[in-house]
Amino acid sequence: MIVLDTLRKSFGSRPVLRGVSLRVPKGHSMVVIGPSGAGKSIMLKCAIGLTQPDSGTVTLANTRITPASRARLMPQTGVLFQGAALFDSLPIWENVAFTLLRQMSRARARAAAIEKLARVGLSADVADRLPSELSGGMRKRAGLARAIANEPQLMFFDEPTTGLDPVMAGKINRLIREVVTELGATALTITHDITTVQTVADDVAFLCEGKVRWTGEAATLNETEDPKLRAFLAGRSEDE
Amino acid sequence: MNLGLKLLAALGRAVLRGLRAIGSVTLFALETARHIVTPPFYPRAFRSALMQIGWLSLPVIGLTALFTGGALVLQIYAGGARFDAQAVVPQIVAIGMVRELGPVLVGLMVAARVTTSIAAEIATMKVTEQIDALITLSTDPMKYLTAPRVLAGTLTVPVLVAVGDTIGIMGGYGVATGTLGFNAASYLRDTVHFIEPLDIATSLTKGAAFGYIATMMGCYYGLRASRGAMGVGLATKGAVEYAAVLILAANFALTSVFFAQ
């Protein structure tokens, strides 16, 4: 379960989160949409304890997240960052196998990494390349492979399909849905991609101006009465 | 009056900021020491740090020491000539090189070469969220990034200092015997006889302290970098400036401890 309770966060005098509350039941997949700059990535960083909110609490798997409890929760958490955040001094396979290398021999970890890479549509010959030698979309997929490598129970994905062509985006969406279901994991995905909402989401939240303006089941998204959300989905600004 | 108060307030703020910085660097230094001695350890990261900090620094350290040793001989010879004291050139060069110049030069070169590269590398990792990613992969950046580098610095910089001392003395020897007419055998004998174990101990102790400071400051500034390319630049600049100042301050402190009568 992922529970965010009235998170507030300002940078200087500029508020970014103005009381964000969100609840993802165990085994559910929540997708968060919202305009660029709305505070989605900051919300995600608060949720995994990387950014300390000014006020409000985060509870993951019944544990309130603090700098001290964070370390205990991380082994069951997988995170894909918006910029992939691959370690640029390590080859792709060592990135993917980063935690696996502690549990098994190098040869086995490498084989496991190559298998994870195949799941995100990357062939074995990228395994030995450095992140700087990959395209943006390939890096993103390698980051996804790293996030799911140790089969986490809590998953956080920041724009998993940004920079991918529609075919690859479809594949990644289906993969996310598949691993979440397969592992019975709880997932929070941020996206601008409506196909991600359709494929990945059980529930949807609309984050706008630092608040969750709308939340509901994915199937009810198109019946929303909220004018801002309707405008957002139709791709216009509210006053157009 | 009003202006006076404002100036005083600004001074107070600056002092407080300075004290806070000193406190935070001190805490970081202690925390680093704790992480060095407690598991998990990362031997691969340590080996690569040894290579970067130790082995690859040798050429620049050798050249610096060589030229400085040569210049030192010329200066001491010229100065000594005023008192008819040219005969003590080997002894003065040896003591100057081993006790002071060797460690300080190596420390500053390591700050220039190693502190900057550590700060830039870690700061880049910080601004591209790689540090955040480390944390989500259950890896403590202090253990994975800081501890191996600082341990490698503390162990290898004394070796670099020993090499620098030796090459500096040999540079002096080359100039003294080549252009100033010193007898080769007696120059070496004078040097060796004059240096005491305490001199060498000071030299190596300073090396270890400077190695700790240089690498630790690189990590400190790198991990605190703010966003973007400018953040990386600021971190690198801050790291090398304060590493150099701290190295010189530590040099003074250690010299006082070892040689104050």
Ligand SMILES: Nc1ncnc2c1ncn2[C@@H]1O[C@H](COP(=O)(O)OP(=O)(O)OP(=O)(O)O)[C@@H](O)[C@H]1O
């Ligand atoms: N470290 C920071 N310092 C100051 N402001 C920040 C910082 N991080 C984020 N912000 C600001 O917070 C706001 C929200 O940022 P965030 O990255 O969460 O947006 P987002 O909703 O993820 O947008 P996008 O869809 O474009 O990724 C932005 O206006 C950004 O400028």
Ligand SMILES: [Mg+2]
């Ligand atoms: Mg974002």
